[in-house]
Amino acid sequence: MSVAEQRVADLVSSVLGQMRVLQYTEGTIRSHIGVYRRLQVFSDTHHSGGYTREVRAAFGESIEKECMDRKCSIRFLEKYQGAMNKLDDVALGNPIRSMHRPEVAVAASIFDWCIDPFRCYLQQRLNHKKVEGTVRPVAQFLQGVEKSGVLSLSAITPQIICEEFERATDKYTYTHAMRHFLKYAAEKLLIPYDYSYFVPSVRHHHTVPSVYTKRAG
Numbered sequence: 001m002s003v004a005e006q007r008v009a010d011l012v013s014s015v016l017g018q019m020r021v022l023q024y025t026e027g028t029i030r031s032h033i034g035v036y037r038r039l040q041v042f043s044d045t046h047h048s049g050g051y052t053r054e055v056r057a058a059f060g061e062s063i064e065k066e067c068m069d070r071k072c073s074i075r076f077l078e079k080y081q082g083a084m085n086k087l088d089d090v091a092l093g094n095p096i097r098s099m100h101r102p103e104v105a106v107a108a109s110i111f112d113w114c115i116d117p118f119r120c121y122l123q124q125r126l127n128h129k130k131v132e133g134t135v136r137p138v139a140q141f142l143q144g145v146e147k148s149g150v151l152s153l154s155a156i157t158p159q160i161i162c163e164e165f166e167r168a169t170d171k172y173t174y175t176h177a178m179r180h181f182l183k184y185a186a187e188k189l190l191i192p193y194d195y196s197y198f199v200p201s202v203r204h205h206h207t208v209p210s211v212y213t214k215r216a217g
Helices: 008-021 026-047 053-070 074-091 112-123 128-147 158-167 171-187
Strands: none
Touching: 008 026, 008 074, 026 053, 026 074, 053 074, 053 112, 074 112, 112 128, 112 171, 128 158, 128 171, 158 171
């Protein structure tokens, strides 16, 4: 997103205008307006009506907290994310995307309620292509944790984290994803401590060339 601050009201006006040209239904437009009204109040209160990367992230965190407190449905998060994606398109000087790629299905567990807020958290920090690659190992970890008899995130321990690391087929991806998730979980007070430091490190394997030519000299 551009460093220069833009006005929320101007961006919203452009988004809604494009949506009407693209013949979005009035129900969808009203749904977006509901999100934008909340954003406008948030920005007016904290950031003088401006829209920047920082405003976007702060507003996203407030939505995440609300979703965690209320255990909101996936539909709630999809509505929020779709509206904010369009605003980002306009802020970057691009036409709005009429469709956004759907999220990939992930392993299911009793901890599914925290997957979508975690996904939103990542979308503020990672490239879109990396988000699902980070979410999937975390969902698999949570499914494994449930199968082992742990029914609360607060009951996760460093020992469990290391045991699941040993079971992971792609240890590098597990390490990367779990460090993100455990930092997030500690920040949101879902676990008592930041256990990301207990996730084992993985060294990259460098293949030795099959043919080695000694440099002359």
